[in-house]
Amino acid sequence: MIATRFCPSEIEYLVRIAGTLADSPAAAGLSPAYRELADRARAAVLAQATGRPDRAVSALLGSRPGEQVWRLRIWTRHEDTTAVYSTPTGALSELAAHVRGRWDNLCGLDGVPERPPADDTEAVELYYGRSGTARPDEGYDLVAEEVIRPRRSRIVPLPFTFPGAAEAAALNRAAVFHPADGDGPQCTEVAGVLTFAYLDAEDGVVRVSVHLDAADEERIVRPDGTVPLRVQVEDTVVLDDSQAGAPHPTVLEELLAGADTAQKKAIHAAAISTGLMWRCPACRWTNPRAATCCEGRGCRAPQPSATRSKASSLAADSVLALEGPR
Numbered sequence: 001m002i003a004t005r006f007c008p009s010e011i012e013y014l015v016r017i018a019g020t021l022a023d024s025p026a027a028a029g030l031s032p033a034y035r036e037l038a039d040r041a042r043a044a045v046l047a048q049a050t051g052r053p054d055r056a057v058s059a060l061l062g063s064r065p066g067e068q069v070w071r072l073r074i075w076t077r078h079e080d081t082t083a084v085y086s087t088p089t090g091a092l093s094e095l096a097a098h099v100r101g102r103w104d105n106l107c108g109l110d111g112v113p114e115r116p117p118a119d120d121t122e123a124v125e126l127y128y129g130r131s132g133t134a135r136p137d138e139g140y141d142l143v144a145e146e147v148i149r150p151r152r153s154r155i156v157p158l159p160f161t162f163p164g165a166a167e168a169a170a171l172n173r174a175a176v177f178h179p180a181d182g183d184g185p186q187c188t189e190v191a192g193v194l195t196f197a198y199l200d201a202e203d204g205v206v207r208v209s210v211h212l213d214a215a216d217e218e219r220i221v222r223p224d225g226t227v228p229l230r231v232q233v234e235d236t237v238v239l240d241d242s243q244a245g246a247p248h249p250t251v252l253e254e255l256l257a258g259a260d261t262a263q264k265k266a267i268h269a270a271a272i273s274t275g276l277m278w279r280c281p282a283c284r285w286t287n288p289r290a291a292t293c294c295e296g297r298g299c300r301a302p303q304p305s306a307t308r309s310k311a312s313s314l315a316a317d318s319v320l321a322l323e324g325p326r
Contacts, residue, residue, distance in 0.1 A: 009285075009295045019045035051260055073141040074098055090202040091142055096120035099127040105135075160222045163191075171219070191216040193227065252276060278303055 006014070019042035021027055027038055072091040073082045085091040100116040100123060107114075116123045128134050163171060175190040185198035192214040200207040212227050220227050231239040255267050268286050271277035279286050281304060285296030294301040 007295055007300075015041045016045055018042075068144055068146055071141075071143055071145050075139055077137040085202065087203060088142070088144075092120050092124065093202065095140055095142070096123045099123050102127070102138075162228060163219050167219070171216075187211075191220050193220070 018038045022035075022038035022042035027035060030038065070085045070088050070091045071082060072085060072095060073080070074095065075081075083091075083094065085094065096116075103116045106112045106127065112126060117126065128138070128140065132139060162168075171191045175188055178187050178189060178194075180186040180198075185196055187194045187196040189195075194211040194214065196207070196209040196211070198207055210229070210231070212229075215221050215227050222228065226241065228242040229239060230237060230242050252267075252271060256264060259267055268277060268279075272279055272286070276289055277286055278289060278291075280294035280296055280299060280301050282301040283294060283296045283299040285294055285299060287295055287303070292303050294303075
C-alpha cells in the first residue's frame with residue numbers, strides 16, 4: 001500500500017494538492033476514477049474550510065508498541081556472554097544452570113549447601129548474593145528491553161466489515177506456510193496474520209504465538225487497530241474479542257471535527273495539559289499522544305520524555321472515554 005510510505009502529515013498535504021488541482025486543466029487527463037477522487041478531495045477541503053466537514057470514513061492510528069524481551073549478560077574472569085530470552089523465567093533458568101555448573105566455587109563457605117538448591121531464584125541468590133555483588137570477578141545483568149521494529153501510523157477504513165464467506169474462503173486458500181530458518185520457527189500466514197506453533201525447549205512448553213503486525217489493514221483490521229480474534233484450545237475458547245466491534249470516532253476527534261479555530265485552540269490546550277496530545281518543541285505542531293515523532297511537515301522530532309511520562313500516568317478509563325481504544 002503506497003500510503004504506508006508517507007507520514008500522516010504528508011498524506012494530508014497530498015489530499016490538499018489533489019483538491020487544488022481538481023478543477024485545473026491538468027485534471028482533464030485523469031482517468032474517471034482518479035478524477036472522482038480529486039473531486040472528492042476538493043469537496044473535503046472546501047467543507048473543512050467552511051467549518052462543515054463530512055463524517056470521517058477512515059481512522060488514523062498510531063504505531064503499535066514493540067515487543068518486550070529479556071537480555072541476560074553473564075560475565076566471569078575469562079568470558080562475557082549475552083543472550084536474549086522471550087520470558088524472564090527462561091533467562092533465570094539459564095542463569096541458574098550457569099550457577100549450578102560453578103557451584104564448586106562456593107565449597108566450604110558458611111551457610112552454603114553442598115548441592116545447589118532446586119529453586120532457580122534461591123540458587124542464584126546464594127551464588128551471587130542478594131545484591132548480586134558477592135563475587136568480585138563474576139556477575140550478571142538481567143534487564144527488560146523493547147524490540148523496536150520499523151512501524152508507521154496506519155489508516156484503516158470506517159466502518160469495519162469482516163470479509164464475507166466467499167472472500168474469507170479465498171483468503172484461506174491463499175494461506176502460506178513459512179518453514180523454519182535462522183531467523184525463527186515455522187509459521188503459517190493468512191491475511192497477513194502469522195501463527196507460530198513450535199516446541200519451546202527453554203520453557204519446556206508447546207508455544208503458540210500469533211503476530212498481528214502485518215495483518216491485512218483493508219480486510220481484517222478494525223478501526224482501533226485490533227484484529228477480531230478468537231483462540232480456542234480443544235473445545236475451550238481461551239480468548240474471544242470478536243464481539244468488540246468497531247468503535248465510533250473518539251470524543252476528542254468529534255470535538256476537533258466540529259470546532260472552529262478558537263475552539264480548536266482551547267481543545268488542543270486542554271488535551272496537551274492532560275497528556276492526550278503533545279506540542280512539538282521544534283516546530284510547535286500539535287500531535288496525538290500515540291505519535292512517537294512529530295508529524296509536522298519536514299519535522300521528525302521525537303516526543304519529549306516528559307510528555308511520555310505524563311501520558312503514561314493517565315487513568316485508563318479517562319483515556320478510553322476521550323481518546324478511545326488504540
